[in-house]
Amino acid sequence: xxxxxxxxxxxxxxxxxxxxxxxxxxxxxxxxxxxxxxxxxxxxxxxxxxxxxxxxxxxxxxxxxxxxxxxxxxxxxxxxxxxxxxxxxxxxxxxxxxxxxxxxxxxxxxxxxxxxxxxxxxxxxxxxxxxxxxx
Amino acid sequence: xxxxxxxxxxxxxxxxxxxxxxxxxxxxxxxxxxxxxxxxxxxxxxxxxxxxxxxxxxxxxxxxxxxxxxxxxxxxxxxxxxxxxxxxxxxxxxxxxxxxxxxxxxxxxxxxxxxxxxxxxxxxxxxxxxxxxxxxxxxxxxxxxxxxxxxxxxxxxxxxxxxxxxxxxxxxxxxxxxxxxxxxxxxxxxxxxxxxxxxxxxxxxxxxxxxxxxxxxxxxxxxxxxxxxxxxxxxxxxxxxxxxxxxxxxxxxxxxxxxxxxxxxxxxxxxxxxxxxxxxxxxxxxxxxxxxxxxxxxxxxxxxxxxxxxxxxxxxxxxxxxxxxxxxxxxxxxxxxxxxxxxxxxxxxxxxxxxxxxxxxxxxxxxxxxxxxxxxxxxxxxxxxxxx
Numbered sequence: 001x002x003x004x005x006x007x008x009x010x011x012x013x014x015x016x017x018x019x020x021x022x023x024x025x026x027x028x029x030x031x032x033x034x035x036x037x038x039x040x041x042x043x044x045x046x047x048x049x050x051x052x053x054x055x056x057x058x059x060x061x062x063x064x065x066x067x068x069x070x071x072x073x074x075x076x077x078x079x080x081x082x083x084x085x086x087x088x089x090x091x092x093x094x095x096x097x098x099x100x101x102x103x104x105x106x107x108x109x110x111x112x113x114x115x116x117x118x119x120x121x122x123x124x125x126x127x128x129x130x131x132x133x134x135x
Numbered sequence: 136x137x138x139x140x141x142x143x144x145x146x147x148x149x150x151x152x153x154x155x156x157x158x159x160x161x162x163x164x165x166x167x168x169x170x171x172x173x174x175x176x177x178x179x180x181x182x183x184x185x186x187x188x189x190x191x192x193x194x195x196x197x198x199x200x201x202x203x204x205x206x207x208x209x210x211x212x213x214x215x216x217x218x219x220x221x222x223x224x225x226x227x228x229x230x231x232x233x234x235x236x237x238x239x240x241x242x243x244x245x246x247x248x249x250x251x252x253x254x255x256x257x258x259x260x261x262x263x264x265x266x267x268x269x270x271x272x273x274x275x276x277x278x279x280x281x282x283x284x285x286x287x288x289x290x291x292x293x294x295x296x297x298x299x300x301x302x303x304x305x306x307x308x309x310x311x312x313x314x315x316x317x318x319x320x321x322x323x324x325x326x327x328x329x330x331x332x333x334x335x336x337x338x339x340x341x342x343x344x345x346x347x348x349x350x351x352x353x354x355x356x357x358x359x360x361x362x363x364x365x366x367x368x369x370x371x372x373x374x375x376x377x378x379x380x381x382x383x384x385x386x387x388x389x390x391x392x393x394x395x396x397x398x399x400x401x402x403x404x405x406x407x408x409x410x411x412x413x414x415x416x417x418x419x420x421x422x423x424x425x426x427x428x429x430x431x432x433x434x435x436x437x438x439x440x441x442x443x444x445x446x447x448x449x450x451x452x453x454x455x456x457x458x459x460x461x462x463x464x465x466x467x468x469x470x471x472x473x474x475x476x477x478x479x480x481x482x483x484x485x486x487x488x489x490x491x492x493x494x495x496x497x498x499x500x501x502x503x504x505x506x507x508x509x510x511x512x513x514x515x516x517x518x519x520x521x522x523x
Contacts (some may be wrong), residue, residue, distance in 0.1 A: 086185065086397060086409060086475045086477075087475050087476075087477040087478065088185075088409075088472065088473055088474060088475040089471045089472035089473065089475070089476075090312045090313075090322070090471060090472075090473050091471075092469075092471040092472075093320035093321065093322065093469040093470055093471030094312075094313050094315055094319070094320055094471070101459075102459070102471075102472065104457070104458075104459070106477065107472075107475075107476035107477040107480070108477055121313070124313060124402045125312060125313045125402065127187065127312075127399035127400055127401055127407070127409075127473075128397060128398075128399055128400075
């Protein structure tokens with residue numbers, strides 16, 4: 001079993017086969033939707049963690065292509081250099097998935113990697129350069 | 136009314152008998168004992184802040200070379216420093232940018248590198264004089280081989296700073312951080328109930344000559360800070376509702392630690408410097424106790440639109456801001472701090488320990504901070520009024 005992070009793009013005015021249904025039912029994939037913004041008249045996208053056997057993940061991705069959708073795999077991750085962090089919080093409110101937040105008691109930064117969409121906003125917002133995109 | 140003098144408190148500190156707590160710990164003490172007993176019991180309340188403070192910089196004296204030079208232009212690691220003072224004196228400002236690297240490296244980074252003991256490339260030019268014949272010099276300096284290196288910050292510890300948001304449909308990049316479109320977030324910068332000037336809102340104990348914790352060492356309040364604005368509107372508790380008092384601080388960077396002085400870069404804005412400051416407040420009487428027992432729920436600031444498009448000016452408490460979400464125009468908006476409360480607590484705690492162990496004695500101000508002073512705007516006009 002492995003897990004990949006994928007972003008699927010939905011062009012305006014596209015109605016496809018029920019994507020999630022087929023990924024789950026036909027390819028036995030566990031799909032965890034992290035972020036979705038899809039509406040009929042504009043470009044939409046969906047970010048999800050997908051877990052399954054290598055074979056099924058490959059087949060599932062092929063299926064996404066077959067129904068006419070484009071996707072992008074996240075190969076990079078955000079690296080938080082915790083030792084250098086001063087826990088100011090400048091990266092928190094701009095994080096769209098709330099993967100980064102402040103603990104309200106200790107006022108320490110919390111980074112839940114599983115929720116991260118690798119959008120990179122925190123990399124730019126961090127004044128100390130301790131949020132980095134992996135190579 | 137008066138219980139104790141600063142000198143009496145210092146005697147207790149020297150004898151190792153002073154009762155010291157932080158501006159957060161005082162809240163429980165006052166709850167438990169009541170104001171009168173708490174004021175008798177507690178001698179000192181310590182405060183702390185660790186925030187980006189742009190109006191910071193360092194005076195340096197490099198020593199004379201042989202043959203000597205009257206440095207008229209100076210660069211430190213490629214960052215221009217101001218050299219329009221005596222021959223080998225200069226001032227490196229925190230926000231100055233590198234001529235080669237731009238916003239990646241600036242005066243704040245030079246200051247952090249100096250504190251860390253790193254070698255810094257010094258390049259200077261001169262027009263040459265009879266007494267200072269050399270016209271150019273390139274060498275390396277560090278904090279151990281130069282005569283003086285002291286931080287002199289014209290404006291630190293702003294008493295109450297407005298929170299920032301963005302009403303437009305585009306992301307804007309400001310000194311208050313990245314502000315997402317359509318009121319996408321609110322950024323605020325304070326240590327709130329731990330903040331030095333919010334615990335002595337009417338400047339009764341903090342004044343010129345007050346000994347402070349700065350950057351990991353002991354320094355002093357040298358003057359009112361620039362833009363000091365004591366006449367700002369205040370709540371019944373004396374706490375200003377917007378931008379008010381400021382402090383000019385001084386401290387020896389040879390004794391500082393980079394844990395409490397950190398260079399920072401704000402995307403598409405520029406360079407700034409996190410400065411760690413802690414100020415002890417002597418509990419002279421019940422009034423000072425009440426002032427230091429201020430809570431985030433009793434400190435208010437305003438949320439302003441940094442794009443300048445909307446006249447927002449929403450009143451909000453620091454308790455609301457720290458909750459993680461505030462409401463703007465009916466919409467819940469996430470909030471983020473820019474000032475490290477975790478490190479502000481660490482500073483207040485270090486200061487507390489230093490006072491308990493008699494390493495840090497309190498001072499009475501040599502002179503109080505001005506109570507009257509209004510801030511004026513810069514008028515733009517085409518010609519001088521002097522010949523009228």
